Amino acid sequence: MRFYIKTFGCQMNERDSEKVEAILFENNWQQVENPEDADLIIVNSCAVREKAENKLYSELGRLKFINPKAKIVAMGCVAQINYEKLKHIADIVIGTNTIDRFYDIARDKSKNGVFILDKMTDPDHIFPHTSRISAFVDIMYGCNNFCSYCIVPYTRGREISRNKDAIIEEIKQLIDKGTKEVMLLGQNVNSFENSKNYRFVDLLYDINKLDGLKRIRFTTSHPKDFSKELALAIRDLDKLCEHLHLPFQSGSDRILKLMKRGYTKEQYLSKALMYREIVKEGSITTDIIVGFPSETQQDFLQTVEVLKTVEFETSFSFKYSKRPLTRAANMDNQVDEEEKLKRLNYLQKLQADITQKKLKAYEGKTIEVLVEGQSKKHNGFSGRCRQNIVVNLEFRDNITEGKIANVVITKALKHSLVGKVQGQ
Template sequence: MNAPKSPKTFHVKSYGCQMNVYDGERMAELLGAQGMTASDAATADLVVLNTCHIRERATEKVYSEIGRLKHREEAPAPMIAVAGCVAQAEGEEIARRTKIDVVVGPQAYHNLPELVSQAASGTLALDTDMPAIAKFGALPKRRKVSPSAFLTVQEGCDKFCTYCVVPYTRGAEISRPFATIVDEAKALVDAGAKEITLLGQNVNAWDDENGTGLHGLIVALDKIDGLKRIRYTTSHPNDMREGLIRAHAEVESLMPYLHLPVQAGSDRILKAMNRSHTRDSYLRILERVRAVRPDIALSGDFIVGFPGETDAEFEDTLSLIDEVRYAASFSFKYSPRPGTPAAEMTDGFVPAAVMDERLKRLQAAIARDQAAFNAATLGKTCEVLLERPGKLPGQLIGKSPWLQSVHLMTDAKIGDLVEVEIVRADPNSLAGVETAKAAA
């Protein structure tokens, strides 16, 4: 049975990075502004698959999801829109093979309502244009958000790492205007946000014609009444400027957490990746950050099995992990992305079994350090921003300043900042007691 010609309900499913989560929220707001009602994927008239091309087998996952939707049992097959980076890179081919209804790239999703209307007439609706930041002006104003909200300030990438498709799917680095960001941040706070995470493919490359830099933007946002916490991700080592480092000491609302991907610990592999930093320059940045904010939680990204990576070069990555002691990390096996220079590096592919073994060892080292970081918070007192219900009656889950999940029994409500003593430290989360209760 064909999908409804004019969908009345929708579901947006986002994969991958936090920027995709932000984009998915904005697409949902666009569709809601057209009078459509949010539903679940099992019954919605329209399902938007907001894809990420960074993760392994991204395209295959899209085909699998489309197949499930076309043969779902709960309701007739929906109208299907593929959005995001996979749509940008391979959307026409996906549309040809699966006969989906809408293809929209990450820089064109502000046109989604018009594309859905076009698809309702039975015509494939495709838009993979890449205008700079036109979409932000076309998006509806934020009305209601969770206590912790995302805010995209920068998009695209000029770094051209040899393994990465972002410059081809998101375009060149572009910064949103200062005043626009401040206005949206104020609107988020008015809508209920206590914490804002600034997003960008290279978020610390954000700047304006006045040379404000991300540190200056953070200082300005810190002045917004009601905004209690600021975070930012993802950063590139080359854009970690002195002002931003100092902000970690000088801006109280800037949380003690830094996600700074390194990808590998071998200088030869870093050069092959076109990362533009060395092991030593990366470590010196971390030294400077820790000097101004000794309690900072550090997070990184790692790729194992990049073409030509030797056993010794992988050991260099493990030794870097041992030296840094990350509080968290994301790690992946290398997988070639069509159109990237690394995909043409046909010599020196690392066997799958070797990559599996390396990833297992790397993740074990990261898990060890994450557990140690969590254990070091045992007995500490900190503020926790309550974000969602827990599994038990009266239990809420929030985030510590170091981005750890904290469970506690409380009479407070979602959106409150409560002072908590950490009474249990597990490898992946913490348990706390409100200090007033702990003293009772």
């Protein structure tokens, strides 16, 4: 039996798709690159923006047209909330909390239907992996923040922290298979809690003790919960990479309050600059929304000020998108699309200039790079440095996947670096 899978969305969606692939592989299914060759077609959906949701419906229609004989599965965030609509399009609809249904599908026992649960029955279940060098590991699921623009609490449910022993065991299994780096996943990793006396930082210290593991990353931190203790862990733990993703979304206190973000501009800046001071060689990235309902030019300029003050290595900026079930969708004074685009273009141009300056500063330096495999855009291998910047390697001699190499940076590109392994 053959399957094709298409994934939209974030790292959580990527990990969910990997779970599906691994389950099917373990049951002797073959993955194909052409959907016309598949017996089973799976589309994993994202609902964080309207554009991403529309892509799902468009893709399902296209795939059904080119391969009408295949069984179609719609899964993911859109499936979790719009299953009534999707059940008329797809043969099987699987929500974010029912990925274990793929064990039945893999054995060709699952009937057509809708499989949706409000919460996971077994969050500590260790799903298989297909990744080799670097692997995603869920440490928690869901979100309790209910930001007024965000649909995630409705698509992923309330927060559930996995048991620390299950997390450690999963990572040990990965190490035994040759994994060098783990990326710990959660909508807000700072909220991880096994008990009042065991929090996210405690988990990081325990993972750091594991023999054979070379690197630890995590995403995402929420500013209201980010602490000096976590910044010190990033500085002090030898396996924990010096990179922090800390979304600020807006620089306007008025907009932040409407967003229900739980912090002010000054509180965010205090934490971001505290991280810069403690982690001297660290990088920091962020998320930004422009054009939130009632955002004025003055509000937007406050966002620009944060960008200029922190000088993020990169930022992921988006136009505000109305999402069903969220409070912001019904707010007055929605900003028109033309103005949103104007602000977004300005912000992205500013960030591009900052990013280029940051990358140029690496030229001539020697940095540690984990070689991940063949570069997608360059003739050679590529990997990431501890600051989470892609590094393309000039020469292939004596380089293998999974190797950690000292690399001399020879050139800064638009979004990445070029370098050669020291001694070659």
